[in-house]
Amino acid sequence: MSSAIVSLDSPSHWINQMSRSSLLAGLAVLAGFSTATAQRSTITRDAFRQRADSLVYTYLAESKATSASFAVIRGNDTLAYGAHGLANVDAWRAPTATTIYEIGSNTKQFTSAAIMRLVEQGRVKMDDDLSKYVPQFPLQGKKVSIHQLLNHTSGIHSYTSSPGWQKTWNDVLTPDAIVKFVAADTFDFAPGSAYRYNNTGYVLLGMVIEKASGKKYAKYLDEQFFKPLGLKQTSYCPSKTSDPAFALGYSKGSLGTRAQFMDLSHPFAAGALCSTVGDFAKWQRALDGGKVVSPASYALMSTADTLNSGRKINYGFGLVPGTFNGHKTVSHTGGIPGFASAATYVPDDSLSIVVFTNFDGESPQTLVQNLLRVAYAVAPVAKGAAVTQAAAPSLSTADRDAIIGSYTLQLPGGQALPIKFFLEGTTLMAQAQGQPASEIKYLGNYVFGVSFDPAVRFTFTMDAGKATKVTLLQGGARVEGPRVP
Numbered sequence: 001m002s003s004a005i006v007s008l009d010s011p012s013h014w015i016n017q018m019s020r021s022s023l024l025a026g027l028a029v030l031a032g033f034s035t036a037t038a039q040r041s042t043i044t045r046d047a048f049r050q051r052a053d054s055l056v057y058t059y060l061a062e063s064k065a066t067s068a069s070f071a072v073i074r075g076n077d078t079l080a081y082g083a084h085g086l087a088n089v090d091a092w093r094a095p096t097a098t099t100i101y102e103i104g105s106n107t108k109q110f111t112s113a114a115i116m117r118l119v120e121q122g123r124v125k126m127d128d129d130l131s132k133y134v135p136q137f138p139l140q141g142k143k144v145s146i147h148q149l150l151n152h153t154s155g156i157h158s159y160t161s162s163p164g165w166q167k168t169w170n171d172v173l174t175p176d177a178i179v180k181f182v183a184a185d186t187f188d189f190a191p192g193s194a195y196r197y198n199n200t201g202y203v204l205l206g207m208v209i210e211k212a213s214g215k216k217y218a219k220y221l222d223e224q225f226f227k228p229l230g231l232k233q234t235s236y237c238p239s240k241t242s243d244p245a246f247a248l249g250y251s252k253g254s255l256g257t258r259a260q261f262m263d264l265s266h267p268f269a270a271g272a273l274c275s276t277v278g279d280f281a282k283w284q285r286a287l288d289g290g291k292v293v294s295p296a297s298y299a300l301m302s303t304a305d306t307l308n309s310g311r312k313i314n315y316g317f318g319l320v321p322g323t324f325n326g327h328k329t330v331s332h333t334g335g336i337p338g339f340a341s342a343a344t345y346v347p348d349d350s351l352s353i354v355v356f357t358n359f360d361g362e363s364p365q366t367l368v369q370n371l372l373r374v375a376y377a378v379a380p381v382a383k384g385a386a387v388t389q390a391a392a393p394s395l396s397t398a399d400r401d402a403i404i405g406s407y408t409l410q411l412p413g414g415q416a417l418p419i420k421f422f423l424e425g426t427t428l429m430a431q432a433q434g435q436p437a438s439e440i441k442y443l444g445n446y447v448f449g450v451s452f453d454p455a456v457r458f459t460f461t462m463d464a465g466k467a468t469k470v471t472l473l474q475g476g477a478r479v480e481g482p483r484v485p
Contacts, residue, residue, distance in 0.1 A: 039326060039376060041375045043374065045079050048079040048375065055370050055371060057084060059364060065364070066086050067084065067086050069276070070083065071277035071354045072353050074349055074375070075351075080371075081097045098276050099247050100233050101275065101356035103273055103339070104335045105270065105333065107202075107269065109332060112319070113318070115317075124146060130144045133211040144156065144191050152197050157188055162181040162182055169262040175269075179204060193308055199267070217269050218236035229292070230282070231275070234273065234275040237264045239264040249337060250358055251359070251360050261337070271336055301318060303321055314432075314434060320332055327347075330347070336360070338360050339359070340363045399446070402462065402466050408481050409472060410479060417433060418484070443457075446467070
């Protein structure tokens with residue numbers, strides 16, 4: 001349901017917790033890089049709209065997505081606002097910028113904002129134990145704080161990974177029934193000791209909101225956020241509707257292949273909201289402008305948090321911090337059966353970039369990334385350009401085994417970020433600490449690329465038949481990491 005590695009989620013696993021093409025950089029490792037003196041976005045509306053339409057059409061053609069609705073707004077200037085494709089294939093109905101889509105895990109920032117508002121009111125404390133609000137959920141002798149639920153460090157297992165869960169998609173389930181899927185599961189790790197994207201945590205946060213406020217989750221958000229902010233087309237999604245204002249959800253296959261039905265009681269506070277790109281851009285600005293929570297609370301939501309050990313993770317509270325072209329970015333993605341969403345906000349330029357699609361086969365994250373690039377006069381990247389060579393070089397087993405291992409990247413701010421390279425079956429993967437894994441492709445001469453961004457390169461330094469160092473290059477930023485013995 002699911003920006004920098006962090007991840008956003010993959011629509012195919014709603015689903016799958018966070019997608020491997022996570023946020024803005026994909027390998028979130030890179031989220032904190034500032035590559036240059038901040039350059040302001042100055043592109044004109046006419047110039048941007050022409051490029052935006054071309055990028056949207058390319059995304060639709062390459063991904064086979066059914067439609068895409070998009071909004072790019074900088075300050076008071078609407079650079080692009082529209083939609084292409086089909087919101088309803090059977091009716092052959094085109095979407096508009098006001099078409100309503102399911103937004104999946106982009107719901108999480110609304111949930112985290114609701115918690116922060118309750119914290120500001122003194123009705124919830126960040127270090128409160130979950131048992132204070134949801135005593136029926138077994139913590140197996142552990143203490144799990146509200147803070148740890150917000151930043152995915154609770155260690156509680158995600159119900160979207162439960163083998164029996166998908167069989168119940170047609171059923172209307174209560175939040176208690178949802179979290180029961182994992183209530184008896186062993187914790188993935190000790191609370192606060194590691195990061196793992198977790199939908200159960202945000203369902204539990206929805207239950208905390210209901211207990212602390214005395215109101216149903218949907219009603220609380222409507223009264224506290226949607227109505228006061230004028231988000232007239234944002235709501236808890238209906239599970240079934242014939243309202244033509246809503247897009248229908250589709251999956252891979254021939255045109256018009258409907259996505260598998262899932263009752264919207266299942267994602268609850270982790271991913272059950274619907275919105276339009278215009279409403280969502282308004283929400284981003286309200287968050288940044290102090291109209292939702294205090295500036296201090298928003299700073300916590302949009303800043304990389306830390307584990308108990310002091311190590312940073314690439315996630316805040318329902319939001320993923322990053323940088324692009326010297327500017328801070330705040331992002332997230334979402335995926336749910338039939339839909340995918342991606343959104344980035346650049347506070348320095350009050351720049352909102354939001355894309356929603358009614359197709360769960362491919363996240364629009366790359367499209368958002370390219371719209372961001374164009375806004376700052378940076379060339380967009382072609383899908384898979386770095387890894388689709390006509391005659392890709394082969395990697396010998398010996399060379400492959402020579403690079404497998406753990407390394408420590410030395411980030412520009414002085415932080416050390418562990419990253420490991422390993423095999424998943426026969427596929428070579430890279431995974432930074434606290435991040436999802438991403439496949440890497442061999443380009444020759446001990447250089448590897450990734451599909452989500454053709455500009456990314458991993459180059460290994462060899463000595464006596466073994467890699468001793470990895471160098472990571474992206475967007476002009478270069479960092480090195482020695483092998484860990």
